[in-house]
């Protein structure tokens with residue numbers, strides 16, 4: 001019996017060459033309309049799918065291959081006499097190879113202003129049905145969903161055929177592909193129906209790259225991105241220079257990017273192990289970086305720097321002087337590129353600072369589960385804070401408090417930031433008690449703490465942090481407030497002439 005190959009592809013690239021190869025190998029070519037036209041125009045003797053179904057395409061193409069003559073041909077087990085007998089009784093020929101790719105749902109929903117009707121028409125029904133049927137029957141049927149596989153499959157067919165394990169791998173690819181396709185559709189429907197905590201959480205990500213290893217060399221790792229993701233994301237970075245990013249680079253670069261996006265004016269952030277070690281804002285990006293560097297010239301060594309303005313010559317000259325793993329910026333001037341690319345080991349990442357299309361949810365894995373929450377996009381402006389003490393912060397203190405508040409949001413809890421004049425001076429991160437964190441931050445700030453301000457990501461459970469701050473000369477504090485013992489901290493502030501404001505918003509980052 002003649003072998004049969006069924007073609008139905010939306011992405012028609014390279015399909016003619018593949019079909020020619022199968023024709024040469026003696027396959028009968030069966031195809032749906034648009035694909036058929038392409039094959040016939042190339043001079044191939046393909047026949048319409050309606051010759052097999054004995055049923056014309058109906059409902060504007062919504063039903064074309066959804067027919068027992070197709071699915072019987074795909075699903076019959078060749079080693080099962082009962083199945084073969086049923087095919088024979090109904091005059092159904094088995095289908096040996098299925099070449100299908102799907103309506104471009106992802107590309108459709110990515111178009112600006114796409115309507116719901118357009119999105120829905122691009123949900124493929126017949127294609128996934130054929131792919132799944134053929135993949136289920138991989139023992140007997142070869143299924144090709146990815147045009148990248150045409151050439152290797154053809155070569156295998158020309159050299160003795162595919163083994164069952166090869167077909168199983170193609171089938172596995174199909175099930176990943178249809179799962180990804182359905183997850184995008186499910187995501188679209190969750191979005192248009194406003195569902196944020198569905199009963200099953202189906203997300204899909206596409207591979208950016210395999211990584212050399214994970215957090216440590218004995219851990220396998222890979223990096224995936226959101227389909228259609230745009231704008232400010234490490235997954236959308238254009239790497240202009242340097243070696244491949246590592247797992248830890250990606251985590252740190254992401255942290256640096258999230259931090260620098262917090263600031264509207266020219267800002268520079270230096271990160272180590274996902275915590276900032278220095279943040280500065282300035283009139284120019286060069287002066288912002290100078291402050292970030294001066295904040296902690298020791299920790300920045302081997303760090304990651306994110307800047308929210310183009311890297312100019314003056315900034316590049318400063319960056320060049322230090323060993324940095326990565327510099328992130330929306331762009332680099334030609335001269336800055338020349339200067340920085342003299343350094344072989346630095347990685348330069350061009351990343352858009354556009355946040356309009358960012359993910360609204362954040363997912364972290366726990367052993368055996370996932371936690372999903374809204375991103376922490378909480379913002380606090382001067383009018384949002386309540387002055388809790390008898391003294392109000394003066395203008396400069398208020399400016400520094402709001403600057404420090406933006407910084408402390410991105411520091412691992414318990415988090416304390418000491419700042420003055422648009423610059424962090426000391427950052428305490430991830431300690432198990434707040435006063436311990438405050439001591440670390442104050443020690444880092446040293447004498448500069450005198451006259452500086454303090455930000456705390458969560459309330460003070462007792463007045464010990466205020467007492468410690470007062471000893472170091474802190475003049476103003478910003479914190480959420482809300483402790484049962486707020487009064488004790490307020491009293492301590494008043495005793496020391498410290499101005500304290502409450503944000504009413506907490507920024508835990510565990």
Ligand SMILES: NC(=O)c1ncn([C@@H]2O[C@H](COP(=O)(O)O)[C@@H](O)[C@H]2O)c1NC=O
Pocket residue numbers: 007008009010011031032033034035036061062063064065066100101102103123124125126127128
């Ligand atoms: N409705 C059906 O029976 C059906 N069968 C195949 N398709 C899809 O039609 C597309 C190919 O169509 P054409 O060959 O007409 O360009 C493929 O993406 C294929 O997945 C179908 N379309 C959508 O469900």
